[in-house]
Amino acid sequence: xxxxxxxxxxxxxxxxxxxxxxxxxxxxxxxxxxxxxxxxxxxxxxxxxxxxxxxxxxxxxxxxxxxxxxxxxxxxxxxxxxxxxxxxxxxxxxxxxxxxxxxxxxxxxxxxxxxxxxxxxxxxxxxxxxxxxxxxxxxxxxxxxxxxxxxxxxxxxxxxxxxxxxxxxxxxxxxxxxxxxxxxxxxxxxxxxxxxxxxxxxxxxxxxxxx
Numbered sequence: 001x002x003x004x005x006x007x008x009x010x011x012x013x014x015x016x017x018x019x020x021x022x023x024x025x026x027x028x029x030x031x032x033x034x035x036x037x038x039x040x041x042x043x044x045x046x047x048x049x050x051x052x053x054x055x056x057x058x059x060x061x062x063x064x065x066x067x068x069x070x071x072x073x074x075x076x077x078x079x080x081x082x083x084x085x086x087x088x089x090x091x092x093x094x095x096x097x098x099x100x101x102x103x104x105x106x107x108x109x110x111x112x113x114x115x116x117x118x119x120x121x122x123x124x125x126x127x128x129x130x131x132x133x134x135x136x137x138x139x140x141x142x143x144x145x146x147x148x149x150x151x152x153x154x155x156x157x158x159x160x161x162x163x164x165x166x167x168x169x170x171x172x173x174x175x176x177x178x179x180x181x182x183x184x185x186x187x188x189x190x191x192x193x194x195x196x197x198x199x200x201x202x203x204x205x206x207x208x209x210x211x
Contacts, residue, residue, distance in 0.1 A: 116169045120204060123163060124184055128206045136179040144173055181207025
């Protein structure tokens with residue numbers, strides 16, 4: 001009997017230990033989904049987001065939308081149970097707030113990106129008008145930071161500038177070799193390799209000045 005009791009004690013202890021580990025993992029997962037979306041939304045509110053849907057943005061909005069789904073499930077379950085009193089009101093605050101934040105921030109972010117892109121287009125038209133007046137495009141437009149460096153065995157001259165409103169777009173400008181046009185790249189970290197090596201499609205091009 002003593003052996004059996006010890007066996008039961010060990011089995012019970014292992015079960016409790018496994019239950020504790022599962023509970024901790026479950027708590028970590030819940031905290032991840034609760035903390036993830038607010039952190040991502042604060043990141044965007046501070047204007048640090050690059051302004052296009054890269055890996056970080058897709059990941060962040062994925063978490064936010066998954067949280068929204070589970071919030072809807074949570075709300076529906078609580079409404080079905082129809083608990084009375086103060087507790088259900090408090091429990092409903094978090095999922096309702098999560099849904100409100102996600103669907104408020106999504107259009108704000110998209111509109112901010114469109115606004116930032118329109119500013120790039122406006123700046124591009126300003127530079128283009130100077131190209132037409134001077135019959136060649138400037139090597140470094142006014143208001144842009146000039147750079148010259150070695151790349152692919154030759155020297156490249158280009159300019160950088162941050163454009164946009166709440167969500168700034170980091171942009172890179174380079175005049176074409178025939179001096180009749182230019183290209184502006186915008187992404188989370190534009191560089192020569194991505195912008196002029198053909199590895200990026202987030203760009204605007206002005207070209208074909210007629211002499």
